[in-house]
Amino acid sequence: MARMVTGQLGAEGPYWDGLAKGRLVLPRCNGCGKWHWPAVWRCGDCGSWDHEWVEQPLAGTIFAWTRTHHRFAGTEGLALPYVTALVLLDAVPIRLNGLIEGSEEHLGIGAPVTGRTTFTQFGKDEIPSIRWMLA
Ligand SMILES: [Zn+2]
Structure with missing residues (x-):
């Protein structure tokens, strides 16, 4: 049995990496503050490419x-x-x-x-x- 390889999952990679390390992290747009899930490379609201992954309970x-x-x-x-x-x-x-x-x-x-x-x-x-x- 192999653990799933993460880091090659596109925009959602940090989510899977976080779960594998026991943390829930989700992306928030640094341009407008909108939370995105599923993760996106570019914000559909403001056009920003900049997202921050924030740990959540x-x-x-x-x-x-x-x-x-x-x-x-x-x-x-x-x-x-x-x-x-x-x-x-x-x-x-x-x-x-x-x-x-x-x-x-x-x-x-x-x-x-x-x-x-x-x-x-x-x-x-x-x-x-x-x-x-x-x-
Ligand atoms: Zn945005």
Whole structure:
């Protein structure tokens, strides 16, 4: 099993490198202050090419979630069923996906979560990823 090679992922490279080191970093335009996700090389609002990657806390609320009962290619490392959530971060207006781990007692839209970084097996690789836990 090989950990995914980062640094060759275009505009999103710092995000994956950050997750691999246990940090969530997201890009903010230095021209107008807009947060971008997915990452962009050039800001669509002000045209700036200059972005700063800023560390963010892994905390937010569930925007949407789904429970997966059927396996698809690449998920052999995950126990079925599993829950994936799209989380709206508390600190910046960005939504990020991740698996839910731990108790699902308060699972629902609007539920607060905290997160941690880890690696998830996907096919033959391990990819940096986020796990969300219900508060
Ligand atoms: Zn901008």
